[in-house]
Amino acid sequence: MSKPQSTVGTQRQLLAILEGRPCPSCSDGELERGEYKDNAAAVCDECGTPRAQVWQPSG
Known part of the structure; x- marks a missing residue:
């Protein structure tokens, strides 16, 4: 069985697609890539609205 792509790699891909x-x-x-509530996010450079954010699960 193949190994799933890393979570960090997937997060970077998502933000790169939206950028x-x-x-x-x-x-x-x-x-643009930025932060929203201490999480990596895709945020508007004009209005500051976050469109996607990614975070690491706690555990």
């Missing part, structure tokens, strides 16, 4: 896309919440912004 540079237009913000659906405002007409002027575009998404």
Whole structure:
């Protein structure tokens, strides 16, 4: 059975896919990698709205 892709790698891919896309919440912004509530996120550079955030499970 193949080994699943690492969680960190998957998170980076998701944020990379969203980076540079237009913000659906405002007409002027575009998404960039940043932080939201101490988690890695894709955040609008104009309005600051987070569109996706990723975090590590505690455990």
